[in-house]
Amino acid sequence: MEFLTQIIDTIYENFFDPKKRVFVGYLLSAILISFLWLCIVKKKNLAECFHKIFDKNIFFSKSAKADYFLFIINIIILMFLSPVLITQLAIATVVFEYLHSQTLLMPINSDSHYQFLIPYFFTITYFVLDDLTKFITHALMHKIPVLWEIHKTHHSARTLTPITIFRTHPLEGVIFVIRSALTQGVVIALFYYIYGDNITFITVLGANLMSFWFHLLGSNLRHSHIWINYWNWLEKIFISPAQHQIHHSIKKEHHNKNFGVTFAIWDYVFGTLCTSKDNEVRKFGIAENEHKYEHNILYLYISPFIGIYKIISKYILSRFQNTNKKTFIIKN
Numbered sequence: 001m002e003f004l005t006q007i008i009d010t011i012y013e014n015f016f017d018p019k020k021r022v023f024v025g026y027l028l029s030a031i032l033i034s035f036l037w038l039c040i041v042k043k044k045n046l047a048e049c050f051h052k053i054f055d056k057n058i059f060f061s062k063s064a065k066a067d068y069f070l071f072i073i074n075i076i077i078l079m080f081l082s083p084v085l086i087t088q089l090a091i092a093t094v095v096f097e098y099l100h101s102q103t104l105l106m107p108i109n110s111d112s113h114y115q116f117l118i119p120y121f122f123t124i125t126y127f128v129l130d131d132l133t134k135f136i137t138h139a140l141m142h143k144i145p146v147l148w149e150i151h152k153t154h155h156s157a158r159t160l161t162p163i164t165i166f167r168t169h170p171l172e173g174v175i176f177v178i179r180s181a182l183t184q185g186v187v188i189a190l191f192y193y194i195y196g197d198n199i200t201f202i203t204v205l206g207a208n209l210m211s212f213w214f215h216l217l218g219s220n221l222r223h224s225h226i227w228i229n230y231w232n233w234l235e236k237i238f239i240s241p242a243q244h245q246i247h248h249s250i251k252k253e254h255h256n257k258n259f260g261v262t263f264a265i266w267d268y269v270f271g272t273l274c275t276s277k278d279n280e281v282r283k284f285g286i287a288e289n290e291h292k293y294e295h296n297i298l299y300l301y302i303s304p305f306i307g308i309y310k311i312i313s314k315y316i317l318s319r320f321q322n323t324n325k326k327t328f329i330i331k332n
Contacts, residue, residue: 017206023215029217118191147175236268246281248281
């Protein structure tokens with residue numbers, strides 16, 4: 001009974017904690033933005049807007065139903081895994097101790113007139129570096145075959161809803177928990193070492209100021225069927241909902257594009273940016289031969305292990321064949 005209560009509490013927290021992506025306030029703001037966009041920009045009437053936003057073919061599709069199941073099951077799995085995962089406190093402690101053992105970077109006595117700016121600097125720095133590490137981790141999950149086997153569970157979605165953010169394999173969840181702990185731990189330790197106990201996050205309703213605005217301004221529309229794009233110049237700075245939908249496109253020319261979460265600058269710098277102009281997406285997902293049973297829950301959990309096993313087996317076999325080939329050449 002206590003275990004069931006924990007599950008219910010975790011589900012409740014995801015929808016009623018402003019620190020969570022699918023907080024009900026952010027979902028309502030996404031709905032409002034969608035109505036305004038469709039009414040003002042697309043010139044649709046209220047009835048058309050309503051049917052477009054709440055399209056039952058999207059929210060009750062096989063793909064969406066798989067997302068809902070994965071959301072619940074992953075909560076249960078991560079409840080068991082979280083006690084053994086590394087925490088930001090552990091990382092911060094190690095980094096803080098190291099900083100005290102070196103002399104290249106030293107604490108500073110900040111001018112009291114400017115101390116009020118430190119929390120803003122800390123909040124913005126953390127948000128930017130967090131976004132950068134998300135970009136790097138996301139890009140690696142596409143570029144490294146073993147990691148792609150794990151990540152393609154997320155890309156197997158044929159329809160996108162805000163819950164698709166939870167369509168991930170538990171191994172990916174672990175990777176991103178570690179990424180978050182490392183980023184937070186390093187930033188917290190560094191700022192605490194340099195500025196002392198003057199640091200604190202600037203928050204709104206308990207959420208990081210930057211994260212709050214990011215989610216309030218439509219982060220949930222990135223996983224949706226509502227095509228909202230920005231001006232071309234702005235899409236080189238911030239990732240629009242349309243750009244992330246391009247990232248989920250089944251078209252080959254859209255593969256490995258728009259790895260960024262908030263900032264498009266990282267994609268612009270590394271040559272992976274794709275703006276929404278002339279790139280509207282009609283179909284989401286990956287090739288069927290890569291993920292044949294994308295609505296089968298058991299397959300979604302097992303397939304990464306099968307894929308990783310094939311990659312490792314192929315690598316070992318190729319190494320064995322090369323070794324035998326060299327041995328044959330030497331003997332002859």
